Amino acid sequence: MTEPHCDPHPNPAGIKRVAVLTSGGDAPGMNAAIRAVVRTATSQGIEVIGVRRGFSGLHRGDFITLGPRDVANTLQRGGTILLSARSHTWRTPEGRARGARHLRAHDVDALIVIGGDGSFHGAHFLQEEHGIPVIGLPGTIDNDLYGTDHTIGYFTAVETALDAVDKLRDTGASHERIFVIEVMGRHAGHIALDVAVAGGAEEVFIPEDAKEVAGVLDIVRASVKKGKMGSIIIVAEGYPGGATGVAQAIQDGTGMETRVSILGHIQRGGSPVSSDRILASRLGEAAVYALMEGKSDVMVGRQNHETSFTPLADTWEKRKDVSRDLYRCAKTLSI
Amino acid sequence: MTEPHCDPHPNPAGIKRVAVLTSGGDAPGMNAAIRAVVRTATSQGIEVIGVRRGFSGLHRGDFITLGPRDVANTLQRGGTILLSARSHTWRTPEGRARGARHLRAHDVDALIVIGGDGSFHGAHFLQEEHGIPVIGLPGTIDNDLYGTDHTIGYFTAVETALDAVDKLRDTGASHERIFVIEVMGRHAGHIALDVAVAGGAEEVFIPEDAKEVAGVLDIVRASVKKGKMGSIIIVAEGYPGGATGVAQAIQDGTGMETRVSILGHIQRGGSPVSSDRILASRLGEAAVYALMEGKSDVMVGRQNHETSFTPLADTWEKRKDVSRDLYRCAKTLSI
Amino acid sequence: MTEPHCDPHPNPAGIKRVAVLTSGGDAPGMNAAIRAVVRTATSQGIEVIGVRRGFSGLHRGDFITLGPRDVANTLQRGGTILLSARSHTWRTPEGRARGARHLRAHDVDALIVIGGDGSFHGAHFLQEEHGIPVIGLPGTIDNDLYGTDHTIGYFTAVETALDAVDKLRDTGASHERIFVIEVMGRHAGHIALDVAVAGGAEEVFIPEDAKEVAGVLDIVRASVKKGKMGSIIIVAEGYPGGATGVAQAIQDGTGMETRVSILGHIQRGGSPVSSDRILASRLGEAAVYALMEGKSDVMVGRQNHETSFTPLADTWEKRKDVSRDLYRCAKTLSI
Amino acid sequence: MTEPHCDPHPNPAGIKRVAVLTSGGDAPGMNAAIRAVVRTATSQGIEVIGVRRGFSGLHRGDFITLGPRDVANTLQRGGTILLSARSHTWRTPEGRARGARHLRAHDVDALIVIGGDGSFHGAHFLQEEHGIPVIGLPGTIDNDLYGTDHTIGYFTAVETALDAVDKLRDTGASHERIFVIEVMGRHAGHIALDVAVAGGAEEVFIPEDAKEVAGVLDIVRASVKKGKMGSIIIVAEGYPGGATGVAQAIQDGTGMETRVSILGHIQRGGSPVSSDRILASRLGEAAVYALMEGKSDVMVGRQNHETSFTPLADTWEKRKDVSRDLYRCAKTLSI
Incomplete structure (x- = not known):
């Protein structure tokens, strides 16, 4: 099917199929991010596999195919249609090897993980131990992720x-x-x-x-x-x-x-507010393009209104401070 | 000032000035009820005194004058502009006598109490011990008042x-x-x-x-x-x-x-939903008319879409059951 | 599967399979009504067929099977999962005959129509011309239906x-x-x-x-x-x-x-407010029971907090007036 | 009264009294900005005069005193407590001279104008013709102001x-x-x-x-x-x-x-969302500090998460483009 309104993005990495999962506490806007991944990928001729229940599902091969219509009418929904769960098996090398085998068996070229720094840690291991390209998307209501001004759900x-x-x-x-x-x-x-x-x-x-x-x-x-x-x-x-x-x-x-x-x-x-839907849409789109360009082991964020890429390791090693001038402002205005 | 669009309501009781207070836990729509009391009374040439902080304020004579403009833009506001508080002094005959003196000193002919059965008990004593006409308006989120299908705030x-x-x-x-x-x-x-x-x-x-x-x-x-x-x-x-x-x-x-x-x-x-605003508006209007007609010691409620009057004593002696068929329906629909 | 918490309702009419459709302008709460029909029927061992796009879909045999899980997570959704449409073919006897044949071909014993008086007219003809039992559920935001205090969506x-x-x-x-x-x-x-x-x-x-x-x-x-x-x-x-x-x-x-x-x-x-969801749930349940009891050609409504049944013909022949005392109240309170 | 939690800000300009007005179409968050101006000023020992009905009120001397309690409970209110209006008289030098006389008669040292570029034009003339320091705050839902990433109300x-x-x-x-x-x-x-x-x-x-x-x-x-x-x-x-x-x-x-x-x-x-309340709070605080520092004829904005100052003239001479990458993203995601 021709999509006349989407220019082809360079794909030196030769990505043909990506997987996407949501992990950790759910956050409003995760569905908007999944939708953006699916629709951007599809518009570039890339197929998308959804992994259900986070790394736990990756370990068990709990996969579904996601096309543009599967994510219709999800933009405004809270929660995550891919479900989320904590995974204990993922913490072992054996567990991760099994997940990697599932990805390979499904011809998946790369994985997009929507979650927080703990989830990015899991993605990082997959890249390090099995060479599978991974991209992180900041999805957590707490906004406590280095490398992005705001997180999806915040x-x-x-x-x-x-x-x-x-x-x-x-x-x-x-x-x-x-x-x-x-x-x-x-x-x-x-x-x-x-x-x-x-x-x-x-x-x-x-x-x-x-x-x-x-x-x-x-x-x-x-x-x-x-x-x-x-x-x-x-x-x-x-x-x-x-x-x-x-x-x-x-x-x-x-x-x-x-x-x-x-x-x-x-x-x-709750239904995500506009800022979360827009942030999620932008980041989901940017994640697919980043994989096509050969980027990996980074989180796609947005800083000063521009797309930014931060090594995944930075997200758990570095810290984002609260706005100190807002903290001072809070005191001034409470008189 | 002539109010051409309001017909005069019969006033055999000769009410010239009423007081109104909110008591017990606040409920969304209390302001709508106060507004309705003030505007209905004013349209009938009756003055309104607002008692602040419930019976505690009545005991201390914490009174303000309320005209139609004082209740402008309050219809959609949560809480109660008259404030609410618990009163320990009201439980003693001396405390109530003091409140009655304050009302008489301000030429108040009758009192409207917006609250629950505990508050109505307080009002009942005032009527019984000091002969001051009282009307209760059901204002509580719990909906547990006999004599009305729904309570303001529910x-x-x-x-x-x-x-x-x-x-x-x-x-x-x-x-x-x-x-x-x-x-x-x-x-x-x-x-x-x-x-x-x-x-x-x-x-x-x-x-x-x-x-x-x-x-x-x-x-x-x-x-x-x-x-x-x-x-x-x-x-x-x-x-x-x-x-x-x-x-x-x-x-x-x-x-x-x-x-x-x-x-x-x-x-x-929170801002009251339409049903609470409408119920409060209806009951506030009915309370003023009821006092003018000489009614007292009753709660104004609404049953089967009609105004109803219930002896205050019934509100703490009788009990309103939950809807049993809805209880059964809840089970059927959860399969 | 046993449903231990649902008592069997008498079924002298021997209903085994019902169809349900939504017709006319959509109204928030229609999904809650569909869900209630499906779950009540299932709990009574009755199967449910959903007709898509109203009478237009009935005419074309646009049917889907509806089980309890198909209506999960629809209670809070606006619109209607069964879609709605205007039908010109339904106005002719031939069109209706075709719809009746589709129902018979699917072993449907009775039809539930969620809509306004125009839709009920269409249902009435089906009953009259083809002897298929029909029940109407008041679903319209305008609240202008005789025989029920409120309509679903209002x-x-x-x-x-x-x-x-x-x-x-x-x-x-x-x-x-x-x-x-x-x-x-x-x-x-x-x-x-x-x-x-x-x-x-x-x-x-x-x-x-x-x-x-x-x-x-x-x-x-x-x-x-x-x-x-x-x-x-x-x-x-x-x-x-x-x-x-x-x-x-x-x-x-x-x-x-x-x-x-x-x-x-x-x-x-928009997501239906609680009153619409509850009304729709009650009426959906009552509609299934009514069909089992052998009722037909009536609208299930709710008047003075009780289930009521009104001949379909009354809904387009009689008129429900607005609340005259509320109309008067509106004037009093605007001073 | 001592305000122990507010450090004194340098005041080389010697500001003792400021006026504030809202002008043009109202925008949610204008009250939050007024509140921030009043509370920041008060915490710095500066008095605040509110001008009602925009430049029209300035021309007529429609002034009120604003203390910290006067702006209590306004943060969450839509509209503007200072009212807004179009002014024809302000377009003439005579009209502006009269406004300047009113400000001088009330010992006002500087004026803060919350509005759009048209309003800033009016403020600019006041500064130019009468030497009264002016600061603009971007208050318009359209977000079409050069010099700030977002406007209050957007x-x-x-x-x-x-x-x-x-x-x-x-x-x-x-x-x-x-x-x-x-x-x-x-x-x-x-x-x-x-x-x-x-x-x-x-x-x-x-x-x-x-x-x-x-x-x-x-x-x-x-x-x-x-x-x-x-x-x-x-x-x-x-x-x-x-x-x-x-x-x-x-x-x-x-x-x-x-x-x-x-x-x-x-x-x-409508009640302003958090982003508008926070932006308005920040800008209101910054405006007072800016005047104390001797700044004038500039709009206080926020760009890349930092306070910025833009000559008022730039706001009507330069243009802020929409986000072109978001425009492209909109197409990609609609497949």
């Missing part, structure tokens, strides 16, 4: 958390209560910081800053004195003690009543 | 919980996990049941039915066998053990991994 | 329109403009009236009331004088002249600048 | 349009129809392009590309042949002929039935 997770904060502010204001809200981010405060600024929080606690709760009790007290109707405190999951610890410290230190809300897994779901 | 709470369930289904399906989700409802399973049917849950546990988790393990196992991608179990807050207990019992009984999500206070907030 | 359409009104009020208030908003309702003002009350509109124009725009210019002028920031006027599609006509009349009569917004087809789409 | 407008497209796709797919949807963007295709990619559109028409509809009829025909259920075509308001013209050309050229949906002003309203 924008939606922030929006979902913000929606919850807006709702809690309604009831918090009506009862003049202090709400301590825990958002996702086991190792990073990106979500927490964005939500704090966008949600008008009085304070935010992130893993990247070891400040103690005791040090901010004055702010909480001042906030109440200033006549604020209800206060919002945001805590990243990875801050020692979490929301429960912070709430307890505030109650102990000020005698004020607090309410804890742990948003949890709702932050993973 | 529809929005169900919608918020359902939105969370839809999101959790995305991630649950991607990981083929069992999600056990706790929704509000300390004494009643109305929210849980609606969310279960609308959210396509496999099972629902409500306070009204003492079934044990052990009895439904077969259903959970069968659900997984049938190839369902992820399962949703809904638990009302008031079911013994809550979501945590149910999840533990499922894990113990089946060995399957479960995830618990407790939705919490987000169910109280 | 609640979602109101919510979508209300969300648009809330947004338009933001920009209207910022520019102190008069917005004239047209909502769906070719023959009925149900949506318009609900949206007007819930959206805090200054005025509402519905087909059921022949009042002239000239008569309400005073209200518009007064609204501006009272210091209102922006005004919202709601017009049902079926009011003569529509929003464009009303806006012109206001501009001509007052010299004030107006903006017109015609919401259009977005009101048909 | 992200929300895209999200609102995308939500509508998702809904229209539901109904479009059910009826297998072609929907031609017009989104805002009088001179620029930014919104259209983002919505097309995120909404999975078959085609997009933007003012920046003069391609003719006739040239893409093959794509539309091919889309239908490929078995796509419904097609979505996005048209920017500024594309010659708009959605109506495109729909007509498709109908004429292919004989296929199309439906037109013009989204209109709903794209301006």
Whole structure:
């Protein structure tokens, strides 16, 4: 079938068939990334195999064929149509050898892995031990990946958390209560910081800053004195003690009543917002082109509005800091 | 000021000034009810006093004047502009006497209380001990009030919980996990049941039915066998053990991994959905007319699409059951 | 496979296989109704055939088999998985005879039609001319069907329109403009009236009331004088002249600048709200039971919280009025 | 009052009082920007005067004082609390002289203008003719401002349009129809392009590309042949002929039935999404600091995640192009 509106991309690597999988915690926009991989590949005459249940499925040869119509109407769906799972077998050389055999048996030339740094580690081993070209796509709501300004799923997770904060502010204001809200981010405060600024929080606690709760009790007290109707405190999951610890410290230190809300897994779901769909679409397209150009063992990201390639190893060895000026801004705006 | 489009309602009770307060947990639509009270009263030449912070504010004389423009742009806001609070002083005859004095000092002819049965109890005492006419408006997300088909805030709470369930289904399906989700409802399973049917849950546990988790393990196992991608179990807050207990019992009984999500206070907030705004508008209007007609010590509700009046005492003495046929329907549809 | 949690329903009609189709304009919740039909039938040992593209597909024998898993994850989807279409062939006896032959060839015992009164007319002919039992389910956003308090899709359409009104009020208030908003309702003002009350509109124009725009210019002028920031006027599609006509009349009569917004087809789409999903689930279940009990040529509806059955002919011969007291309430609350 | 958590920013310009206004079409996030200006200024001991109704209000001296509490609970509100309006008087030197006199009479040291290039033009004249320092903040949903990657309101407008497209796709797919949807963007295709990619559109028409509809009829025909259920075509308001013209050309050229949906002003309203709130917060803070540092006649923007300053004149003399690689990506992904 001719696709008149798609120019052929150079394919020195001679890619004819690629596999794609999603791994680790699911993130909104993963389907948009899969769709972009499938449609870009197809438009270049490349076939796509979907691997179900991440590396666990790769190990077991849980494969399906993916054509352009198979990904129709998935762009706006949360979750991942390829499913995701943790894999213990993948951690052994034998397990990975078995996965490589499955790929070869299906004439797969390269693998695209959508996930976080742990998943990229698994991909890296496949390349290193079996010479199969691999490309990583940053898919995790936490945004804690070096080598890309944002990760697929991040924008939606922030929006979902913000929606919850807006709702809690309604009831918090009506009862003049202090709400301590825990958002996702086991190792990073990106979500927490964005939500704090966008949600008008009085304070935010992130893993990247070891400040103690005791040090901010004055702010909480001042906030109440200033006549604020209800206060919002945001805590990243990875801050020692979490929301429960912070709430307890505030109650102990000020005698004020607090309410804890742990948003949890709702932050993973939902239809992806436009920014995640667009990022996923761009990266999925770029991943196919990168493989055709012979790139491997790198993550495709987007930095300063341009496609970028980062060695997979950097993603678990280097660290992306939160925006320090936004952190300062959060304080200024909470007066 | 003439209001040409409002016919005068008979006012044998000679009401010239009413007070209105919100009490207990806040519920989306309370502002719509306050607005309806203010605008209906004003259109009938009656003045309105807003009491801030519920009975606690009534006891302290925390009053403000409310005109039609003061409630502009509040219809779509969550929470309550009059604030809400628990009151300990109101439980004593002295406390109530003080509140009655404040009302008399401000020439208030009658009081409208928006809240639940506990709040109506407080209103009832005021009427009984001090002869001040009182009308109750059902404002609670739990829908557990005898004498009205629905309570103000209920529809929005169900919608918020359902939105969370839809999101959790995305991630649950991607990981083929069992999600056990706790929704509000300390004494009643109305929210849980609606969310279960609308959210396509496999099972629902409500306070009204003492079934044990052990009895439904077969259903959970069968659900997984049938190839369902992820399962949703809904638990009302008031079911013994809550979501945590149910999840533990499922894990113990089946060995399957479960995830618990407790939705919490987000169910109280947010812009009210249309059904809550309309119900609140209707009831606010009816409350003013009821006082003008000389009614007192009753709750204004809506039953079978008509305005109804229920003695306040009935609201804490009688009980509204969940819809039994919906409960049965939930089972049929989860196959 | 045994379904231990579903009691067998009496089946004197001996139904073994039913067909289901969606017809006319699609409405959010149609999928929930299809799902309920499929799951209820399956739980009773009855097979289900889905007819695609409404009567047009029935005429052409465009059939698919529907099992419980085929309707998984459809509860929350807008549109209809069975598609819908207008049919010209169905209007002739020959066309209907052909459809009946297709049904007989597939051993179909009865047909469930989800749609409006036009679609029910088509079903009625099938029953009358070919003796095939038919049941109608009210699926239309307009809510203009006699014999049921609400139709499937209505609640979602109101919510979508209300969300648009809330947004338009933001920009209207910022520019102190008069917005004239047209909502769906070719023959009925149900949506318009609900949206007007819930959206805090200054005025509402519905087909059921022949009042002239000239008569309400005073209200518009007064609204501006009272210091209102922006005004919202709601017009049902079926009011003569529509929003464009009303806006012109206001501009001509007052010299004030107006903006017109015609919401259009977005009101048909979107994930159904809980009320639509629950109504659809209940009615889908009831339709299967009704066929088993030998009922035919009736629409299953819900009135005063109970299942009701209305002769199909009544749905196009009788008329459901808008709520007159809500219409009055809309005026009172707009002061 | 001491604000212990805010470091003093250098103030060589000696700013003691600033004025802020919103001008042109309102955009979601304008309130967040006003709030950031007020709170940053206050934390630096600078007073803030709000000018109501844009330049029209400046001309008439329509001023209010803004303290930190006055902007509480505005972060999440659409529209602008300072109102906006077109001004004819501002176009004359006499009009501007009168505005300058009002500012001087209120001891205002500098003016912050939130709006688009037209508004910046007005600000530029004030600086040029009367030596009053001015800073521009990019507030317009169209994103068509040179000197900033994104404008305040853009992200929300895209999200609102995308939500509508998702809904229209539901109904479009059910009826297998072609929907031609017009989104805002009088001179620029930014919104259209983002919505097309995120909404999975078959085609997009933007003012920046003069391609003719006739040239893409093959794509539309091919889309239908490929078995796509419904097609979505996005048209920017500024594309010659708009959605109506495109729909007509498709109908004429292919004989296929199309439906037109013009989204209109709903794209301006609604609670701002997180990206707009954060951008507005950052820019509002930066604007105050910039004035303190003695900057003037520039727009504060954000480029590649850093604050940037662009001469106001550049905003109307230079042009920001749409993302060409996204435009190409849109085609690839629509196969």
